[in-house]
Amino acid sequence: MTPTYYLLLSALLFTIGAVGVLVRRNAIVVFMCVELMLNAVNLSLVTFARINGQLSGQIMAFFVMVVAAAEVVVGLAIIMSIFRTRRTASVDDSNLLKY
Amino acid sequence: MNLAAEVHQASGVAGAAWLLLVLPAAGAAVLLLGGRRTDKWGHLLGSATVIAAFVYGVLLFFDTTGQGTEDRLRDLHLFDWIPVNALDVEFGLRLDPLSVTFVLLITGVGSLIHIYSIGYMSHELRDRRRFFAYLNLFVAAMLLLVLGNSFVTLYFGWEGVGLASYLLIGWYQGKDFAATAAKKAFLMNRVGDVGLALAIFLMFKNIGSTQYDVVFDKIGQQSTGVIVAIGVLLLLGACGKSGQFPLQAWLPDAMAGPTPVSALIHAATMVTAGVYLIARSSPLYSLAQAGDARLVVMIIGAITLLLGCIIGCAYDDFKKVLAYSTVSQIGYMILAVGLGPAGYALGILHLLTHGFFKAGLFLGAGSVMHGMNDEGDIRRLGGLARKMPITFITWTLGYLALIGFPFLSGYFSKDAIIEAALAEGGTRGWIFGGIALLGAGLTAFYMTRLLILVFLGKPRWENLKSADGRSYHPHESGPTMTIPMIILAVGSVAAGGVLSGMLPEWLEPAVGKLQEEHGPLSATVVSVLTVVISALGAGIAFLLFGRGEQPVTRPQRVSFPVRAARADLYGNHLNEALISRPGVWLTRFLVFVDNRGVDGLVNGIAAGLGGSSGRLRRLQTGFVRSYALSMLGGSILVIAALLMVRFA
Numbered sequence: 152m153t154p155t156y157y158l159l160l161s162a163l164l165f166t167i168g169a170v171g172v173l174v175r176r177n178a179i180v181v182f183m184c185v186e187l188m189l190n191a192v193n194l195s196l197v198t199f200a201r202i203n204g205q206l207s208g209q210i211m212a213f214f215v216m217v218v219a220a221a222e223v224v225v226g227l228a229i230i231m232s233i234f235r236t237r238r239t240a241s242v243d244d245s246n247l248l249k250y
Numbered sequence: 251m252n253l254a255a256e257v258h259q260a261s262g263v264a265g266a267a268w269l270l271l272v273l274p275a276a277g278a279a280v281l282l283l284g285g286r287r288t289d290k291w292g293h294l295l296g297s298a299t300v301i302a303a304f305v306y307g308v309l310l311f312f313d314t315t316g317q318g319t320e321d322r323l324r325d326l327h328l329f330d331w332i333p334v335n336a337l338d339v340e341f342g343l344r345l346d347p348l349s350v351t352f353v354l355l356i357t358g359v360g361s362l363i364h365i366y367s368i369g370y371m372s373h374e375l376r377d378r379r380r381f382f383a384y385l386n387l388f389v390a391a392m393l394l395l396v397l398g399n400s401f402v403t404l405y406f407g408w409e410g411v412g413l414a415s416y417l418l419i420g421w422y423q424g425k426d427f428a429a430t431a432a433k434k435a436f437l438m439n440r441v442g443d444v445g446l447a448l449a450i451f452l453m454f455k456n457i458g459s460t461q462y463d464v465v466f467d468k469i470g471q472q473s474t475g476v477i478v479a480i481g482v483l484l485l486l487g488a489c490g491k492s493g494q495f496p497l498q499a500w501l502p503d504a505m506a507g508p509t510p511v512s513a514l515i516h517a518a519t520m521v522t523a524g525v526y527l528i529a530r531s532s533p534l535y536s537l538a539q540a541g542d543a544r545l546v547v548m549i550i551g552a553i554t555l556l557l558g559c560i561i562g563c564a565y566d567d568f569k570k571v572l573a574y575s576t577v578s579q580i581g582y583m584i585l586a587v588g589l590g591p592a593g594y595a596l597g598i599l600h601l602l603t604h605g606f607f608k609a610g611l612f613l614g615a616g617s618v619m620h621g622m623n624d625e626g627d628i629r630r631l632g633g634l635a636r637k638m639p640i641t642f643i644t645w646t647l648g649y650l651a652l653i654g655f656p657f658l659s660g661y662f663s664k665d666a667i668i669e670a671a672l673a674e675g676g677t678r679g680w681i682f683g684g685i686a687l688l689g690a691g692l693t694a695f696y697m698t699r700l701l702i703l704v705f706l707g708k709p710r711w712e713n714l715k716s717a718d719g720r721s722y723h724p725h726e727s728g729p730t731m732t733i734p735m736i737i738l739a740v741g742s743v744a745a746g747g748v749l750s751g752m753l754p755e756w757l758e759p760a761v762g763k764l765q766e767e768h769g770p771l772s773a774t775v776v777s778v779l780t781v782v783i784s785a786l787g788a789g790i791a792f793l794l795f796g797r798g799e800q801p802v803t804r805p806q807r808v809s810f811p812v813r814a815a816r817a818d819l820y821g822n823h824l825n826e827a828l829i830s831r832p833g834v835w836l837t838r839f840l841v842f843v844d845n846r847g848v849d850g851l852v853n854g855i856a857a858g859l860g861g862s863s864g865r866l867r868r869l870q871t872g873f874v875r876s877y878a879l880s881m882l883g884g885s886i887l888v889i890a891a892l893l894m895v896r897f898a
Contacts, residue, residue, distance in 0.1 A: 172878050181875075242874045249872030 157198040164191035178230045178240040182223075189219045257463045260326040260345050263313040267326050267343050269306055270353060270397065273299045275390040281383035289379050293371070296382030297364040300389055304357035307350070314350050315756075322347055322759045325399050325463070332402075336458060344399035344462060348598070348760035351753075352396035352526060355602055356519050359609050360389050362734035363514040366613055369730035370510050370620060381421065385514070388414035392519055396526060401450050401460040404527070408446065408491065411520045412439045418515060419507040431506035438500040442490015446527075449483035452476060466533035474539040481543025484531055485550065488524025492580045495554040499821050501577055502561075505569040509616030512569055517576045517612050518605040525583040525601050529594050532761040536591055547588030548674075552685045555581025557819055559692035563699070564815030566804050568615045568626045571700055572608070575652070578689060579604050585682060586667045593670050594761035595754035600663035602753070603746045607651040607660060610738035614645035617727045617735065618704060623716035628700060629802055633709035637724040640732045642705050644739035649701055651742035653694040653784050659746025661781075664690060666750065669776045673767040680770075690780050694787030702795045710802050 164187055171184030193212045200208025234240050260267065277299035281292050288295070314322055324345040331341040343349075364385060371378045391410025398404045420432030453460050456476050457468050469477060488494065493501030504516045515521070528535060528547060535544050558578025565571045579600070586597035619626055621638060635642040651658040654665060668690065672683030711722045726732070754764035771779070814820060 169882060173875055173882070176875075245874070246872030250867040250870045 154198050154202050158195055161191045161195040161198065164188075164194065176241045176243050178233070178242050181242055182226055182230065185226075186219065186223070189215055258321055258324045260324040260343070263309055264324055264345050265326065266306070267310060267345055267397065268328060270303050270310075270357075270393050271343075271390055273303045273306075273390075274386040274393070278383045278386035278390060281379050281386065286379075289376075292379030293364075293368050293382050296379075296386050297361070297368065299386055300357055300364050301361045303389070303393070304354075304361045307353040307357045310345065311350050311354060314345065314347065319759060337454065339400060339402050339460065341403060342399040342461075343397045345397070346760045347757050348526075348529065349396045351598065351602065351757070353393060355605050356389060356392050356396065359518045359605055359738075360385075360514060362737055363510045363518075363609065363613070366513075366616070366731050366734040367508075367510040369728045370508065370616055372728075381418075381508070384414055384417045384421075385510075388418065388515060388520070392523075395523055399462055401446075401453060401462075401465070404530075405443075405446060405450060408487070408523065409443065411515070411523065412436065412443070412491075415439075415504070415515050415520055418511040419504045421507050421511065425506075428506040431500075431503040435500040435504050438497050439490045442487045442497055445483040445486025445490070449480045449487065452480050452483070462530070466531075469534050470537060477534065477537060477539045478543045481531075481534060481540050482546055484527055484534075485543065485547050488527050488584070489550060490524075491527075492521050492524030492584065493554075493577045494524065494550050494580065494584055495557055496821070496825065498554060498557065498577050499818060499825060502565075502570045502573040502818070505567070505573050509569065509612060509619060512573070513609045513612030513616065516573065517608040521576060521580055522583065522601045522605070525580065525587055525597055528584070528587045529598055529761055532587075532591075532594050535587075536762060544588050544590055548585055548678075548682055551581045551583070551585030551588050552682050553581070554578065555585060555689045556685055556692075557581075557821070559689050559696065560811075561815045561818055562696040563692060564812050566627055566629050568618065568628050568631070568700070568704065569612070570626075571628070571696060572611055572615060575611075575693065575697065576604075576608055578693065579608065579652075582664060582667050582686065582689070585671060585686065589670050589674060591762050591765045592673065592767050593667070595757045595764045596663065596666045596670055598757060598761070599746075599749055599753050600667060602749055603651065603659035603663045603742070606738055606741035606745050607648040610644060610648035610735060610742050611652065613731070613735045613738065614641050614648065617641040617731055618724075620727050620731070621724045622711070622722055623718065623720055625711070625716055625722065628703040629800065629804055630711050630714055631704045632707045632711065632800065633705070634724055635705040638726045640726055641735065644732075644735040645705070646701065647739040648742045649697050651746070653697050653788065654690060654780055655784075656777075656781055657747060658743050659741075659749075661777075662746035662750040665777050665780050668780055669771075669773055670767070672771055672776060675767075687780060687783055691783040691787035694784035695791045698788040698791035699795050702791065703800060706796070707800065710800065714802065 168184045168186075168188030168191060171187065172181050175181050175184065193215050196208040196212045196215070198208075200206060200212075230240060233245055237244060277296050281288055281296060284292075314324075317324075326343040326345060328341045328343065330338070332339040364382070367381065367385065368378075371381055374381070388411060391407045391414055393407070395404055395407030395411060398407055416432050416436040419435050420428050422428040423432075450460055453465055456472055457465055459465060469480075489497045501516060501521065505512050507516070534540055535547070555578045558574045558576075558581055562571050562574035562578065565574065583597040583600050583604070586593040586600060589596075615626075617638065618631065618634060618641060621641075622631065622634075625631065647658070651660040654660045664686075668683060668686040671686045672679050674682055711724075715721050758764070808816075817823070
């Protein structure tokens with residue numbers, strides 16, 4: 152079993168996540184796609200750690216998870232409050248912060 | 251030439267010389283700060299301070315004569331003024347025959363004119379106090395000018411009299427011409443002051459001090475260029491203050507002020523400051539290296555004396571004719587002090603006699619105008635001798651003194667200058683002497699014209715009304731005005747004879763020994779020649795103006811010389827063409843460069859940045875997904891670039 156498959160999977164997941172962020176309007180879905188990208192990166196980090204026989208990649212993966220958890224908390228809270236005030240979760244409708 | 255005489259510390263009576271400055275300055279301060287409360291007695295206080303200063307001046311004079319000839323040069327140190335390392339200016343007074351002479355002139359004539367002003371300003375009771383405050387301020391500044399023992403103290407007084415002169419010329423500030431005349435005087439004086447300031451800077455740079463004793467001690471070691479530069483710059487200062495060519499135009503306009511001001515400031519004292527400056531700097535001008543500077547002084551004096559005479563012949567304004575007469579008489583003085591050791595004392599002598607008779611003439615003019623509803627146009631006067639006998643007699647005595655009638659004061663002082671100018675030798679002597687002689691004839695002509703048109707002939711005012719619609723009722727002025735005129739007339743008669751013998755010797759410690767040089771003509775011949783030429787001038791005036799009816803308005807169809815003289819010999823035009831207009835052009839050009847060039851660059855950069863940022867901010871759409879796309883694109887670009895660098 153070669154690490155290449157893991158890296159390919161990781162790239163695939165990252166691409167799905169990135170495309171999802173760009174094309175979907177629902178804030179929750181965009182949010183989930185961001186999580187997908189983070190975890191794709193986690194996967195590649197762990198894979199590289201395995202390839203190089205070092206632990207630093209795995210430690211980095213834990214950091215990413217912790218940050219992702221915190222981000223989820225803040226992000227969901229923001230989405231909730233936007234939904235409460237505007238009755239929508241579409242990212243295209245929240246475009247007041249512009250020129 | 252080394253003035254050698256040692257400078258002593260003043261003590262005793264002379265130790266209190268600061269009183270001379272403090273008395274009138276305190277008078278001015280009380281009157282200005284006291285405001286309306288001092289209205290009732292302000293004029294008395296103002297006169298009292300100057301009279302007190304005069305009394306002290308007389309004491310100082312006797313104290314100075316009491317010293318041996320060698321000990322008459324005294325300094326009075328008051329305090330350190332600007333003690334900064336290399337630039338150490340002390341505030342001190344110089345008490346020597348020259349400054350004491352001036353103190354007597356300023357406070358003496360000043361006292362008389364203060365007394366005269368009490369009567370003259372009686373029509374303007376509300377503001378008389380402020381008038382006396384300004385007069386006191388002037389006297390204080392003028393005394394500082396002549397008493398200071400360094401060029402910086404002199405400059406302080408110099409600017410002070412400029413300020414007082416400005417305030418007093420603009421006395422009738424509600425009238426346009428007075429306000430303009432005041433501004434003109436102030437600005438033209440500044441031109442001269444720049445010269446004086448530059449001369450002082452040169453002294454600081456090359457000598458390191460401006461104390462008279464130090465400067466004159468070390469000036470001989472300077473290069474010729476520096477000496478001539480200082481000499482010419484000092485002359486420029488003198489030209490500004492004394493109304494000499496090419497800065498003469500402000501003085502006749504200054505007659506917009508009240509007549510006592512014209513008499514005190516613009517005839518007897520302030521305008522002679524230039525002569526004082528050059529006589530004070532005699533050790534500099536006497537140096538052999540300063541020959542060029544002296545020549546410039548003489549040329550300026552000669553041009554001015556001729557110019558003043560010629561213009562004086564054409565004017566119809568009583569005071570302006572006298573003003574141009576002043577310009578030309580100061581030209582004589584400048585010419586005299588330009589002659590060097592042969593002339594310093596003569597210049598000062600003429601200055602003193604002129605102080606008497608010109609102040610008297612102006613006070614007479616003021617008395618006439620006071621009685622004639624302020625009418626100054628001599629063509630509307632005439633036949634006033636009967637109506638104002640005291641004014642007529644005193645004025646005539648001053649007139650005779652001015653034209654050099656034998657054995658009156660002008661005869662002694664002006665003749666001596668003409669003789670000394672001829673004695674300069676060679677072509678130069680003939681040119682300067684000839685100009686001075688011609689000037690004497692012209693002086694007699696225009697003064698006689700004035701005498702005839704104002705006092706003699708038939709009255710031309712009887713059927714006329716003054717500008718404010720009143721008819722004329724000429725009357726003799728009150729005693730506060732006539733007494734000063736009588737005193738000055740006595741001075742005009744006697745001063746020359748008394749002073750001409752003593753003054754040169756008395757001034758010797760300050761300006762050096764009078765070197766009598768003998769010219770191509772003997773003294774008697776020169777005297778006779780001067781008297782004959784003056785008589786000729788007066789005779790022509792009698793022929794032209796003494797007979798027949800004189801028109802009430804001035805003739806318009808006149809020859810070119812008269813038109814030129816009426817236009818001040820185009821002096822104003824010349825200044826305007828040579829200085830004002832190029833200055834305006836330069837200013838406009840600089841304004842253009844500033845607006846279009848400098849401002850354009852700055853504003854252009856700002857507008858460019860503003861415009862481009864206005865367009866760039868359109869990128870902030872507010873759509874999160876477009877931001878995400880640009881982030882992705884950016885990341886891909888960065889990674890691609892990194893990979894390219896890594897593997898290329």
